[in-house]
Amino acid sequence: MFQKVSAYNSARILNLLKCFNSNNKQIISCLECLFTSFEPPLGAMTSVIKTVNDKRPVNLDIGSIDLPITAYVSILHRISGVILVAGVAVLLWILDASLSSEESFNAIKAGAGSFLCKLIVWAVLSALIYHTVAGVKHLIMDLGIGESFEGGVAGSKIVIAVSVVLIALLGVCIW
Amino acid sequence: MVTSVTNLGRSGLSDWLIQRVSAVVLLAYVIFLSYVLLACSPDYQEWKALFENTCMRIFSVAALLAIAMHAWIGLWSVSTDYLTERTLGGKATLLRLSFQAISAAVLFTYVVWGIQILWS
Ligand code: HEM
Numbered sequence: 001m002f003q004k005v006s007a008y009n010s011a012r013i014l015n016l017l018k019c020f021n022s023n024n025k026q027i028i029s030c031l032e033c034l035f036t037s038f039e040p041p042l043g044a045m046t047s048v049i050k051t052v053n054d055k056r057p058v059n060l061d062i063g064s065i066d067l068p069i070t071a072y073v074s075i076l077h078r079i080s081g082v083i084l085v086a087g088v089a090v091l092l093w094i095l096d097a098s099l100s101s102e103e104s105f106n107a108i109k110a111g112a113g114s115f116l117c118k119l120i121v122w123a124v125l126s127a128l129i130y131h132t133v134a135g136v137k138h139l140i141m142d143l144g145i146g147e148s149f150e151g152g153v154a155g156s157k158i159v160i161a162v163s164v165v166l167i168a169l170l171g172v173c174i175w
Numbered sequence: 176m177v178t179s180v181t182n183l184g185r186s187g188l189s190d191w192l193i194q195r196v197s198a199v200v201l202l203a204y205v206i207f208l209s210y211v212l213l214a215c216s217p218d219y220q221e222w223k224a225l226f227e228n229t230c231m232r233i234f235s236v237a238a239l240l241a242i243a244m245h246a247w248i249g250l251w252s253v254s255t256d257y258l259t260e261r262t263l264g265g266k267a268t269l270l271r272l273s274f275q276a277i278s279a280a281v282l283f284t285y286v287v288w289g290i291q292i293l294w295s
Binding site: 102138 | 195199201202205219222223226242246249250281282289292
């Protein structure tokens with residue numbers, strides 16, 4: 001894509017970005033890196049911009065940018081996925097106990113166990129709920145639905161709302 | 176083309192597809208079991224009979240295999256994103272391969288353990 005942008009146009013894009021985004025200089029310097037690596041003539045121009053403002057960091061520092069809600073929904077999907085890998089052991093253990101005898105089945109059904117046990121089960125099932133709801137959003141977007149930024153924001157809000165309700169209901173069921 | 180020897184399907188596109196297919200299998204399994212537990216509230220006999228049914232065994236083994244493949248691809252993505260030379264320096268490759276080896280062992284154990292639960 002960047003190779004098709006002429007030096008003149010990319011210089012204009014850079015200037016536009018500078019006006020719009022004067023506090024997100026990382027993004028600009030990142031774009032500059034892209035432009036300079038593809039566009040030799042523009043290299044000279046960006047170096048002019050750089051000497052004007054040479055304290056800018058070179059890397060895109062994620063910690064210094066306000067992230068949109070989609071970013072939090074995405075990283076939580078990843079964290080819940082990793083938690084679930086350990087959680088599967090808990091779920092298999094419960095399945096084993098529920099099938100091995102009538103007493104243990106009834107104990108599980110009656111919600112026996114210490115507070116800590118219930119907390120662990122609630123945490124694992126909450127991770128499963130969140131991961132599944134966010135996963136469904138992922139699959140819907142893979143089908144090409146809601147792929148715009150606005151669609152992503154709306155989908156993320158739905159994911160959070162649905163998960164919070166289901167996780168709260170689960171808590172009521174367990175306690 | 177850059178290829179990797181540690182990912183599941185040897186190509187990113189095939190991993191992407193396996194992760195989607197396994198996600199759909201797991202989604203179906205989660206919805207089915209939630210429905211059984213919430214809407215039917217089975218007693219012990221019904222619950223045990225359900226898991227002795229051949230169709231349910233096929234479904235359960237499919238879910239176990241789906242977990243193994245899905246979580247392998249997932250953990251592979253996570254480990255190749257964060258356990259890199261940029262984040263960890265020279266020992267990164269060793270650490271990443273160790274993490275992947277432990278993950279594979281754990282996931283394989285889940286499959287065998289799950290089959291044992293279903294047939295005991
Ligand atoms: C129950 C066991 C499950 C485990 C252990 C698990 C684990 C994981 C892990 C570790 C990841 C990697 C996260 C990442 O790369 O950001 C992942 C990704 C994913 N999971 Fe799951 N998951 C499970 C169930 C599900 C279910 C039920 C769905 C249903 C919709 C689902 C949908 C997805 C999708 C679509 C991705 C891909 C994310 C991406 O490409 O960025 N998962 N899962």
